[in-house]
Amino acid sequence: PQALREILAKRRETAAPADARPSQELSVEHLAKAIETGELEPWFQPKIDVARREPVGAEALVRWPHGPTGPVSPVVIVSLAEEHGLIDPLTFLMLEKSVRFRRLWREQGVDLTLAINVSMDSLVRLDFPQRVADLVERLGEKAEGVQFEVTESRLMSDLVRVLDVLLRLRLKRFWLAIDDFGTGHSSLAQLRDLPFNKLKLDRSYVQGAGNEERARAILESSVEMAKRLGMVVVAEGVETLADWQRVERFGCDQVQGYFIARPMPGDAVPAWVRAWPERRDALFGAAPR
Ligand code: C2E
Ligand code: MG
Ligand code: MG
Ligand code: MG
Numbered sequence: 001p002q003a004l005r006e007i008l009a010k011r012r013e014t015a016a017p018a019d020a021r022p023s024q025e026l027s028v029e030h031l032a033k034a035i036e037t038g039e040l041e042p043w044f045q046p047k048i049d050v051a052r053r054e055p056v057g058a059e060a061l062v063r064w065p066h067g068p069t070g071p072v073s074p075v076v077i078v079s080l081a082e083e084h085g086l087i088d089p090l091t092f093l094m095l096e097k098s099v100r101f102r103r104l105w106r107e108q109g110v111d112l113t114l115a116i117n118v119s120m121d122s123l124v125r126l127d128f129p130q131r132v133a134d135l136v137e138r139l140g141e142k143a144e145g146v147q148f149e150v151t152e153s154r155l156m157s158d159l160v161r162v163l164d165v166l167l168r169l170r171l172k173r174f175w176l177a178i179d180d181f182g183t184g185h186s187s188l189a190q191l192r193d194l195p196f197n198k199l200k201l202d203r204s205y206v207q208g209a210g211n212e213e214r215a216r217a218i219l220e221s222s223v224e225m226a227k228r229l230g231m232v233v234v235a236e237g238v239e240t241l242a243d244w245q246r247v248e249r250f251g252c253d254q255v256q257g258y259f260i261a262r263p264m265p266g267d268a269v270p271a272w273v274r275a276w277p278e279r280r281d282a283l284f285g286a287a288p289r
Pocket of ligand 3: 179180200236
């Protein structure tokens with residue numbers, strides 16, 4: 001909050017004169033305010049365990065339903081926040097709201113792990129692991145139920161600077177996932193030395209294009225490698241039954257995508273989970289496996 005106020009104050013000093021035409025564009029002031037007032041919120045996309053066909057987790061994705069210019073894309077929100085030093089307050093807002101939802105779900109008999117996307121700009125701060133551990137503990141939750149996702153392409157360009165923070169997060173028993181795997185340039189040797197315990201295959205390898213032979217080769221060998229390294233493999237962007245069947249055949253452990261569910265508000269999650277058995281039968285057929 002202090003950092004936010006400073007940024008707002010600084011921007012006010014350099015603001016345009018009062019007679020300037022009001023801009024309809026999304027500005028950093030809008031974003032800073034929305035973070036401060038908690039107007040941004042996490043929506044959640046469920047993840048399904050492939051073998052059991054049961055919901056096991058949910059990924060938090062930032063949403064700004066009533067932005068000054070209408071709904072704003074997360075990609076825009078995140079890059080604006082990164083550019084103006086607001087990513088850390090954004091991460092903690094998402095973390096706090098998500099953990100509160102997790103507790104709410106459990107009170108309704110629904111137990112899902114949380115996945116939170118973190119920017120590299122948060123991971124370069126050495127106190128990040130302690131601060132998230134403090135927050136999660138203050139809210140009465142356990143680190144084991146929280147996973148952090150880091151996008152592969154950004155990770156590899158700045159690995160050395162964040163390795164220490166990643167290790168500290170693992171020591172505190174948080175889960176770490178490499179997101180959008182296949183879009184960056186990790187080498188096998190690097191993966192061996194990284195503390196990740198989850199790998200999320202980018203949807204470009206999962207969807208229709210995954211039929212192409214070269215994409216399939218990457219899919220197949222990534223899954224095998226990740227499993228040998230003891231990682232849980234998630235396929236993202238599963239949109240069709242054919243996508244599901246392909247990633248099931250390659251041995252993916254968990255699946256996320258529009259085929260299962262689109263992201264939804266936090267208070268819609270328990271009802272979605274309760275309705276899942278019926279939806280599952282509709283998707284896969286009711287016959288026992
Ligand atoms: P991501 O972490 O790879 O999240 C998956 C994105 O794919 C989400 O887009 C999700 O809505 C979308 N998606 C899920 N299933 C399907 C599918 O079957 N087909 C297709 N075409 N898309 C699917 P979204 O919500 O627009 O988020 C985009 C990206 O923005 C995320 O990619 C993540 O990198 C970033 N992001 C979102 N929320 C946050 C946040 O709170 N913090 C940070 N640092 N980044 C965030
Ligand atoms: Mg993600
Ligand atoms: Mg992803
Ligand atoms: Mg992605």
